[in-house]
Amino acid sequence: ETVLTQSPGTLSLSPGERATLSCRASQSVSTNYLAWYQQKPGQAPRLLLYGTSTRATGIPDRFSGSGSGTDFTLTISRLEPEDFAVYYCQQYGGSPLYIFGQGTKLEIK
Amino acid sequence: QVQLQESGPGLVKPSETLSLTCAVSGYSITTNWWSWVRQPPGKGLEWIGEIYHSGRANYNPSLKSRVTLSADKSKNQFSLNLTSVTAADTAVYFCVRNGYYSGDPWGQGTLVTVSS
Numbered sequence: 120e121t122v123l124t125q126s127p128g129t130l131s132l133s134p135g136e137r138a139t140l141s142c143r144a145s146q147s148v149s150t151n152y153l154a155w156y157q158q159k160p161g162q163a164p165r166l167l168l169y170g171t172s173t174r175a176t177g178i179p180d181r182f183s184g185s186g187s188g189t190d191f192t193l194t195i196s197r198l199e200p201e202d203f204a205v206y207y208c209q210q211y212g213g214s215p216l217y218i219f220g221q222g223t224k225l226e227i228k
Numbered sequence: 229q230v231q232l233q234e235s236g237p238g239l240v241k242p243s244e245t246l247s248l249t250c251a252v253s254g255y256s257i258t259t260n261w262w263s264w265v266r267q268p269p270g271k272g273l274e275w276i277g278e279i280y281h282s283g284r285a286n287y288n289p290s291l292k293s294r295v296t297l298s299a300d301k302s303k304n305q306f307s308l309n310l311t312s313v314t315a316a317d318t319a320v321y322f323c324v325r326n327g328y329y330s331g332d333p334w335g336q337g338t339l340v341t342v343s344s
Contacts (some may be wrong), residue, residue, distance in 0.1 A: 151328075156273075165333075166331060166333075169328045173328075211330070212329070214289060215287075215289060215290070216288075219272055219274070
């Protein structure tokens with residue numbers, strides 16, 4: 120079973136700064152099969168990126184994704200106040216079919 | 229605009245069956261696969277399983293013995309049954325439309341508490 124490990128667990132930054140979130144898989148993942156979500160308190164997760172780097176509908180271009188193999192990154196170029204949330208990576212294709220990382224909490228410094 | 233809405237009891241007794249339904253509006257369930265995902269309070273996300281309108285389903289092996297998913301094309305909805313629940317099944321349950329190896333959109337979620 121593939122395990123997704125996200126780091127750091129908590130990231131403390133200020134608005135305007137650049138955020139870099141990591142997702143490491145225990146086995147190689149196709150770039151087609153890696154997605155990122157944002158979840159705010161009391162809300163459902165929202166799809167940000169799929170296929171590693173394709174932004175979902177309505178997602179601002181300050182969100183970008185990269186990576187291959189076992190290492191993937193979500194980058195937020197300039198943090199806006201509404202970006203402070205928990206972020207999850209997700210892989211398709213293993214067992215179970217969909218696996219989530221444990222999440223990174225992005226908090227205001 | 230596609231919308232998903234979960235419904236079902238918010239409280240289930242231990243050993244009983246948790247039953248939830250996801251009503252889909254603005255989109256036909258015959259077009260995609262549909263998933264259930266749960267999130268225990270303060271914890272991460274766990275995929276439960278996915279269903280196609282034909283009835284074909286895939287399940288998380290860790291829950292497979294207790295989960296049944298079904299779909300009703302006539303009502304444009306799909307459902308989750310989870311048997312023999314314990315306190316560990318207390319969670320917010322989300323229904324999700326499967327897209328490109330990902331889920332979008334998600335329902336707002338419904339909290340199900342397992343307690344006597």
